[in-house]
Amino acid sequence: MIELKQVTKQYGQATVLKNITLSIGEPGIYCLLGRNGAGKTTLLKSIAGYQNITSGSIQVDGKTITTSTLDTGVSYIENFAKHFNLPVRKLLRIASEVNPNYDDDFASEMMERFELDGKKKFHHLSLGMKTMVSTIICLASNKEVILLDEPVLGFDAIMRVEFYDMLTESFQKHPRMIIVSTHIIEEIAKTIQKLIIIDKGSIRFFDTLQAVETKAFCISGLQKDVEAATRNLNIIGQDAVGGLVTSYIFDNPPEQTASLEIQPLSLQDFFIQMVGHKGGVKR
Ligand SMILES: Nc1ncnc2c1ncn2[C@@H]1O[C@H](COP(=O)(O)OP(=O)(O)OP(=O)(O)O)[C@@H](O)[C@H]1O
Incomplete structure (x- = not known):
């Protein structure tokens, strides 16, 4: 359960998240939509404990999230994610060692499916490949909350389709809360169950995709x-x-x-x- 109560985040004078109260309880693939600068990354990073909020509270499965929270139960990946410049195979091994629930089989299968070369150092991968490796690590971690911040940014059309399939497979294997922010709206519609729209730091809409289709x-x-x-x-x-x-x-x-x-x-x-x-x- 992700529980946000009256969450406000300011950067200097700018209020970027405005008094957000939101409860996300059910497993599902959620899509977070918002215009540029609406506050999506700020919201996701705050839920992940990458940065502190100015006021209010964020809890994940009852645990209050701040930058000092250990083992948040949240895995967050931003686009342009950085990793140590190690061979991909080694990065996957480290991820497996630090995550008790890490799904090695899923990670190996995805490495093969996306023809990722485990011997290549991370910095030598293309942008799309880097994002794919980061996303595989994030999904394989099997944390109860997975936050993917604009994951498809560097992907070509075929990679995007395969990415949506991977997301669905990962969710079916291990139903949990997966929140994906994106600007490529229509493409992700087949993959998601719920939609969160953030606008100028406020939640403007939170409902099922079915509600949009019928109303x-x-x-x-x-x-x-x-x-x-x-x-x-x-x-x-x-x-x-x-x-x-x-x-x-x-x-x-x-x-x-x-x-x-x-x-x-x-x-x-x-x-x-x-x-x-x-x-x-x-x-
Ligand atoms: N560290 C920071 N210091 C100051 N302002 C920031 C910082 N990070 C983000 N902002 C500002 O907060 C606002 C929201 O940014 P955020 O990155 O959360 O938006 P976003 O919805 O993810 O946008 P995009 O779709 O363009 O990535 C923007 O006006 C941005 O300039």
Whole structure:
């Protein structure tokens, strides 16, 4: 269980996490979405105990997390993760020695699948290969909480597909809480069960992907018809072009009529409606 209570993080004058209260209890693959600078890395690093928060509390399985917490039960990997410049095989061995639940079979299988050369020193790997090695180590650690910060950044399209498969396999083998932050939204949709949207340091959305699929719609038509159909609904955004209005809702959709066009929103469009402020991210 990850429990955040009124978590605030400031860097100097800037408040980057704003009074976040969040409970993540169920095993699952969670996707953390947010615009650049929304606070994703800050949130993940704080949960991992890589940095202290300014106020509030973070607990993982009842243990309060700070930079001095030993054995947090959390494994965090950032993109551009750094490791000692040792041969990959040696890095995997060290990881296996320090993690009592380390899954050697999973790590070896993934090394083979991604054709990673165990003899190569870490710094001689390509960016994508470095990220893959770090991710394999992180997943093989079998900690109860796995945090992957933009893992697919250096991957080509084929690596990304294989990465999502690896994530699903790892989860099926050992169901636990895996939180992945990414900007490549549609691709990860098949892999995840829950979505967390952070916007300007606040949690804007936390629900299942199924909720998005069944409740996120756009409704277009003449202003009076759209207004009448959406009067009591949760409207998350609106566009107007000429006399036509489109309302974006997160709610049960209204009845289809001849004067309305009702379409489901893609995950990406839902995200854009939830956080798509014009003029950049204000603090
Ligand atoms: N060590 C730091 N000192 C000062 N400001 C920081 C520090 N780390 C992050 N920030 C600022 O905090 C804000 C949130 O940064 P963070 O890295 O958490 O965002 P993010 O959502 O991960 O963004 P991105 O998607 O671009 O990686 C940004 O404005 C960033 O400049």
